[in-house]
Amino acid sequence: xxxxxxxxxxxxxxxxxxxxxxxxxxxxxxxxxGILVYxxxxxxxxxKHSNYEEIVYLLLHGELPTRPELEELTNKLKEYRTCEALxxxxxxxxxxxxxxxxxxxxxxxxxxYCPDKFDFSKEIKMQKVLRVVAxxxxxxxxxxxxxxxxxxxxxxxxxxxxxxxxxMLNGEKPDxxxxxxxxxxxxxxxxxxxxASTFSAMVTISTLxxxxxxxxxxxxxxxxxxxxxANERVLKMLREIKSVDNVKPxxxxxxxxRRKIMGFGHRVYRAYDPxxxxxxxxxxxxxxxxxxxxxxxxxxxxxxxxxxxxxAKGIQPNVDFYSGIVLNHLGIATDVFTPIFAISRSAGWGxxxxxxxxxxxxxxxxxxxxxxxxxxxxxxxxxxxE
Amino acid sequence: xxxxxxxxxxxxxxxxxxxxxxxxxxxxxxxxxGILVYxxxxxxxxxKHSNYEEIVYLLLHGELPTRPELEELTNKLKEYRTCEALxxxxxxxxxxxxxxxxxxxxxxxxxxYCPDKFDFSKEIKMQKVLRVVAxxxxxxxxxxxxxxxxxxxxxxxxxxxxxxxxxMLNGEKPDxxxxxxxxxxxxxxxxxxxxASTFSAMVTISTLxxxxxxxxxxxxxxxxxxxxxANERVLKMLREIKSVDNVKPxxxxxxxxRRKIMGFGHRVYRAYDPxxxxxxxxxxxxxxxxxxxxxxxxxxxxxxxxxxxxxAKGIQPNVDFYSGIVLNHLGIATDVFTPIFAISRSAGWGxxxxxxxxxxxxxxxxxxxxxxxxxxxxxxxxxxxE
Numbered sequence: 001x002x003x004x005x006x007x008x009x010x011x012x013x014x015x016x017x018x019x020x021x022x023x024x025x026x027x028x029x030x031x032x033x034g035i036l037v038y039x040x041x042x043x044x045x046x047x048k049h050s051n052y053e054e055i056v057y058l059l060l061h062g063e064l065p066t067r068p069e070l071e072e073l074t075n076k077l078k079e080y081r082t083c084e085a086l087x088x089x090x091x092x093x094x095x096x097x098x099x100x101x102x103x104x105x106x107x108x109x110x111x112x113y114c115p116d117k118f119d120f121s122k123e124i125k126m127q128k129v130l131r132v133v134a135x136x137x138x139x140x141x142x143x144x145x146x147x148x149x150x151x152x153x154x155x156x157x158x159x160x161x162x163x164x165x166x167x168m169l170n171g172e173k174p175d176x177x178x179x180x181x182x183x184x185x186x187x188x189x190x191x192x193x194x195x196a197s198t199f200s201a202m203v204t205i206s207t208l209x210x211x212x213x214x215x216x217x218x219x220x221x222x223x224x225x226x227x228x229x230a231n232e233r234v235l236k237m238l239r240e241i242k243s244v245d246n247v248k249p250x251x252x253x254x255x256x257x258r259r260k261i262m263g264f265g266h267r268v269y270r271a272y273d274p275x276x277x278x279x280x281x282x283x284x285x286x287x288x289x290x291x292x293x294x295x296x297x298x299x300x301x302x303x304x305x306x307x308x309x310x311x312a313k314g315i316q317p318n319v320d321f322y323s324g325i326v327l328n329h330l331g332i333a334t335d336v337f338t339p340i341f342a343i344s345r346s347a348g349w350g351x352x353x354x355x356x357x358x359x360x361x362x363x364x365x366x367x368x369x370x371x372x373x374x375x376x377x378x379x380x381x382x383x384x385x386e
Numbered sequence: 387x388x389x390x391x392x393x394x395x396x397x398x399x400x401x402x403x404x405x406x407x408x409x410x411x412x413x414x415x416x417x418x419x420g421i422l423v424y425x426x427x428x429x430x431x432x433x434k435h436s437n438y439e440e441i442v443y444l445l446l447h448g449e450l451p452t453r454p455e456l457e458e459l460t461n462k463l464k465e466y467r468t469c470e471a472l473x474x475x476x477x478x479x480x481x482x483x484x485x486x487x488x489x490x491x492x493x494x495x496x497x498x499y500c501p502d503k504f505d506f507s508k509e510i511k512m513q514k515v516l517r518v519v520a521x522x523x524x525x526x527x528x529x530x531x532x533x534x535x536x537x538x539x540x541x542x543x544x545x546x547x548x549x550x551x552x553x554m555l556n557g558e559k560p561d562x563x564x565x566x567x568x569x570x571x572x573x574x575x576x577x578x579x580x581x582a583s584t585f586s587a588m589v590t591i592s593t594l595x596x597x598x599x600x601x602x603x604x605x606x607x608x609x610x611x612x613x614x615x616a617n618e619r620v621l622k623m624l625r626e627i628k629s630v631d632n633v634k635p636x637x638x639x640x641x642x643x644r645r646k647i648m649g650f651g652h653r654v655y656r657a658y659d660p661x662x663x664x665x666x667x668x669x670x671x672x673x674x675x676x677x678x679x680x681x682x683x684x685x686x687x688x689x690x691x692x693x694x695x696x697x698a699k700g701i702q703p704n705v706d707f708y709s710g711i712v713l714n715h716l717g718i719a720t721d722v723f724t725p726i727f728a729i730s731r732s733a734g735w736g737x738x739x740x741x742x743x744x745x746x747x748x749x750x751x752x753x754x755x756x757x758x759x760x761x762x763x764x765x766x767x768x769x770x771x772e
Contacts, residue, residue, distance in 0.1 A: 041763060
């Protein structure tokens with residue numbers, strides 16, 4: 001018997017597409033309507049009224065915090081910002097490492113310095129999650145400075161999560177609009193249903209392994225270009241287009257050759273990605289504030305022409321199109337885009353693994369075997385090469 | 387709408403039990419017959435005739451190597467044994483870290499020092515897998531010595547994979563039987579169908595992330611007590627029983643109270659686990675060679691009495707029962723048992739991810755949302771605590 005993976009003989013959902021793997025009350029996506037809710041609150045409402053710290057509470061606890069509850073969480077996040085134990089490692093890394101490899105390793109190392117032992121108290125597990133949420137901005141910012149030959153900056157506890165990240169990255173306190181946009185970026189990426197990295201974190205926790213093993217797995221999974229790496233690719237495309245005048249000819253050729261245009265269309269959304277709509281507004285504000293950002297101007301033209309050509313078919317900008325433009329505009333290096341995604345999504349990963357542990361079941365699907373059954377062992381002297 | 391995860395309203399396979407996630411030609415288990423094959427070769431045949439290095443080749447390439455092919459692979463494994471770049475980190479870890487946290491972090495760090503860039507050459511990916519297979523014994527042995535206050539031992543390239551591991555662990559070349567048993571341990575644990583850690587490694591690679599991210603995820607998943615940690619628990623049980631005379635009363639009470647007896651029964655095997663049968667033979671040899679090993683004697687008595695009481699129901703010793711006894715007999719610390727499992731299984735993980743990449747599809751199952759839909763945002767001043 002030999003069954004090819006492409007065979008029609010065996011029907012199964014490749015990539016588990018459409019297969020139900022869990023029940024979850026954390027976030028909901030209606031792709032036809034262009035709706036995303038966290039715990040029942042629409043993403044538009046949260047972007048307008050909330051902030052990342054409150055979102056962390058909402059995702060983890062299922063409801064909005066009272067003021068004392070929010071203060072307690074905010075204080076904990078501030079307390080956990082420092083990374084003394086990790087700094088010698090981060091300083092010793094080669095300067096050309098991919099920041100996602102650094103982030104993944106740093107979270108794995110946290111499991112050595114402050115282990116999540118086989119203790120199943122939800123409260124203790126939640127502390128471990130908060131430690132990761134709090135330290136990720138410090139890890140990302142510190143490594144980005146160290147690789148540039150700059151000294152890392154100590155966290156400033158007068159600043160909120162987003163402000164402090166930009167401060168630790170740039171060494172100066174951010175202007176109001178930049179801080180607001182970073183907070184919005186963190187809000188918009190904090191959760192998104194059962195995506196691949198969230199699922200990966202759940203598979204790992206399902207053996208009753210620990211929080212760090214699980215989040216390390218999530219980070220490693222997010223790293224892939226089919227998941228977290230898309231906004232990097234938008235920037236690559238804009239750089240390749242090079243000038244506003246080249247937008248139309250470049251896109252005409254790309255569409256003619258049926259190439260994928262990065263940052264347009266989404267597996268889940270057929271309507272306009274609600275996160276893209278929010279980011280677009282801020283991208284415009286940034287554009288008005290700062291004239292002469294070429295990539296931003298190219299991006300605007302790309303959207304305009306794409307909507308004209310294929311917008312009617314439901315191919316619209318997704319969150320990655322605007323996040324790449326916005327982050328580039330904030331002066332952030334392209335390879336730090338996915339780490340920023342990880343900073344934000346850590347809250348979602350943590351919420352999903354804590355939820356899954358409440359009625360845990362080991363993830364162990366099946367594979368169909370299509371190899372041989374009865375091979376005869378031939379001693380090495382008698383084997384024939386090809 | 388609110389659907390409880392325990393609800394009968396939605397039918398889905400919890401833990402994806404029974405769901406087909408992939409087609410694979412690497413290993414096959416027939417639990418009713420007690421059969422395990424790697425690439426068509428029965429595990430009994432391989433344990434009798436083969437060795438771990440040949441198994442690595444067989445799993446990765448799908449066929450037994452010719453002598454030059456085996457030599458090439460063996461030489462590469464030897465070349466990759468050293469871990470200079472990792473040693474400063476391993477030396478700096480706290481002495482009470484869990485060795486699995488050390489192993490997971492070390493493999494993640496390998497992604498920093500010798501990255502698997504976004505290059506989809508199968509040959510390059512295979513080199514990265516071999517680096518992990520080769521370095522894991524050095525990592526485990528070095529940390530075990532360092533935490534005891536001993537100097538790590540340089541690898542000895544006159545020794546094979548199993549011999550060199552025991553040498554690096556103990557500082558002296560192993561006797562023939564110990565080396566043979568370690569090789570058998572590595573052979574028996576190298577692959578086992580679509581288990582949770584293998585699936586986890588596949589989920590991570592499916593975003594086109596890298597080999598290290600994927601194997602790091604596998605290690606973190608193996609760490610959990612529902613997966614790799616079972617043989618540690620057998621030892622704990624034998625220590626709790628304390629004396630040969632206490633075996634019957636202890637087991638009578640445990641069976642009466644319907645407690646799980648560690649190391650007996652297996653989700654897949656209803657027949658005798660073929661790996662346990664092989665290890666049992668070696669355990670007996672070790673027992674004859676070395677009299678007076680109390681845990682070993684307790685173990686023998688436990689098996690005898692368990693088979694008498696519940697053997698007819700198909701509850702028989704599994705591989706974890708004997709592997710714990712055997713590794714303890716070899717003088718290996720209990721918390722190094724799962725790392726030894728990881729050393730061996732790295733070849734299986736690597737084979738499965740390389741196979742999956744040949745017809746890759748992002749793993750992204752669905753979750754059913756059971757949370758609220760339309761929550762009204764109330765400003766924090768107006769929220770009521772409980």
